[in-house]
Amino acid sequence: MPEFFNVLPPDEARALLLQQLTAVLPSETLPTHQANGRVTSKTIFAPHALPQFRRSTMDGYAVRAADTFGASESLPAFLQVVGEVPMGKAAEVALGVGQAAIVHTGGMIPGSANAVVQIEHTQTVSGNPLSVIGEQLFPFEIEVLRSVAVGQNVLQVGEDVGLQAEILPAGHILRPQDLGGLLALGITAVSVVRRPRVGILATGDEVVHPEKKAGPGQIRDINSYTVAGLVEQAGGVPVLGGIIRDDLAALETAAASLLAETDMLVMSAGSSVSVRDMTVAVIDGLGKPGVLLHGVATRPGKPTIVGAVQNKPVLGLPGNPVSAMVQFDMFGVPAIYHLQGVQQMPRRGLVWARLGQNIASESGREDYVPARLEDGDEGLLAVPVFGKSNLIYTLVNADGLIKVPLNKGGLLAGEWVEVRLF
């Protein structure tokens, strides 16, 4: 049977896969402080304003701003300090005209005050700088050396977040500051999408477990572990299904059983035509729609098989370790985010650098060339690490992959290039 290569550019191929994945995975509730890196399952609104009370941004005196108008070094305003607002307590002191109260940074502003004069712009009438630590006898008098405007040095109620404001959308990857923003509002539990479980099968008569001695003609399984690492980094849970012989029935059984207990299946097969044909047959046998495309206009990794079975992505990766990683990054990683409802892939890990050496390519193909990054005089330099896609150490010795865009016949030394850190 003649082999049919439906070779699509990577962006189109990825779009074809993602449009098959119409349902976001179910959600679960987690303590907020354990949700770093997880994805919100619904929009989150502020249950109250933040801050909830007016706070001082300075050490100094809460005042009625009008009492300071016109104050200067040569003509200070005299105010009577009638109390102190303790940290963590309500501001119970009431200010009359010409009165002030000691406040500390972060402390509450009394209701009758509307600004804060910072301590450096005042002096006690005795002439010594006031110590805000320790005991203080009230009232005492200060000179205010600069006027303050209404609201100056004051955080207003709701200045950070207003009541009922949308604070995070659904499909947002939670970062440390997001956890902080939620906890500041007392949101100590959060609904996040369940982590996608990704089944991984290695196939090949020549492949042995890494614990085993590799005899003549044998190689150790590494794709299961490189793919598992990428799965974890994207927020998924790898489920290793082991090494399957090059036998259609054995592969069908293993694939069906692993797919049943996971949300996505990845088969890393050999690179011979017969093995690829077998992978196509297995994916088509798992369910509808089955194989979506066979072959992508990229190097390395052209013979990648992309499929889907009832909302679950199913990938057949080439056996070469470099191809397997590049192709999983191209299809598997976006699929893991998509299953979690993430609309935009994180930008972390994309850098621009100047190319250190010419790279040849072919128009109509997107190439990924391993590169080492070096600090150069004119910014970051990307130095290609050339080598066959069978050689895992081209990736070990690289910091990332240079992308040669689809419609470029190659890249010239000195050009700015996009490098995907790997």
Place this chain on the structure above:
Amino acid sequence: MPEFFNVLPPDEARALLLQQLTAVLPSETLPTHQANGRVTSKTIFAPHALPQFRRSTMDGYAVRAADTFGASESLPAFLQVVGEVPMGKAAEVALGVGQAAIVHTGGMIPGSANAVVQIEHTQTVSGNPLSVIGEQLFPFEIEVLRSVAVGQNVLQVGEDVGLQAEILPAGHILRPQDLGGLLALGITAVSVVRRPRVGILATGDEVVHPEKKAGPGQIRDINSYTVAGLVEQAGGVPVLGGIIRDDLAALETAAASLLAETDMLVMSAGSSVSVRDMTVAVIDGLGKPGVLLHGVATRPGKPTIVGAVQNKPVLGLPGNPVSAMVQFDMFGVPAIYHLQGVQQMPRRGLVWARLGQNIASESGREDYVPARLEDGDEGLLAVPVFGKSNLIYTLVNADGLIKVPLNKGGLLAGEWVEVRLF
């Protein structure tokens, strides 16, 4: 006592801290497949060459290259196929002059062969393309339509890694491809540096646990959790010590006890002068050298206190949530890597973008301004999110921080700027 600000630029301040940390933490041995993100504790060498045997990079025929010299479509070379090399087995077939053997991609090359003719460049004498699947009767004859050079389509022994080659240096952060590279060589356990344990204390009479209702004058602790998130991302283990009152004796006791069981201590204090003075006293009381500097030429976060006690970093962060995160990223994160023996910080998370709006700053100060990233016509656009450093939502609504370099008075819209993804 007058306050003394020893305000250093951030790079010098960081160097001052790191030079106090002279010992890398102890190591431990892990299964290689569980070591993603961990740091190697010693140089690793290849126990054998990779590949260990000569492998075919194509489906086709192993040949003696000389037998194909001069072959072309019009004048093919005739070869006698005497056997097949099964995948995962030694190549036991011996080739005489004018003989060939079927090999599959990744299969072993017989000792008497030195090249592979890919199947597309041959035909069986009957004229039908040969199926490499299924049973085959030997010998049979093929026509070779193109010559191959010695070594063509063959991976040589050691082409990926030579015997005893240095494959990874000490202080290397393991990535998925590194795990693959180790496992390919049968290195199934790896010595990595123990993850640094980072003690985190929140202090302040106004600070309450996020589970609690925040009354008038009170705020919930968030710095413990934002810092913990950054610690995890850098490969450390956060150890939360809770919230301590603004009381010197209480803080001294809590700090000493937490430092004793961790490798690094972070205190997130309030921002008032009295609280900062207390933090300085506590750090100096913990041991030598104590406080290294008090104040960094940055915004936000100028009043940061940087110290070290017997090879352990001790930081006093400002209480403002934005300052706390920016300053922990500036000092805490590099210290976590340094304690693991990492010489160069990972580049992941640094992007360049065009500035969307002018930013004012002051020469002699390094500013970090929260920014949202947008895809523009001329590449990535960084749009500043202005707001006081008390406002955690300036970070929630941002993708990263724009760095305004030390000696720039500001940045102009359209300039290329470095954005640290956060």
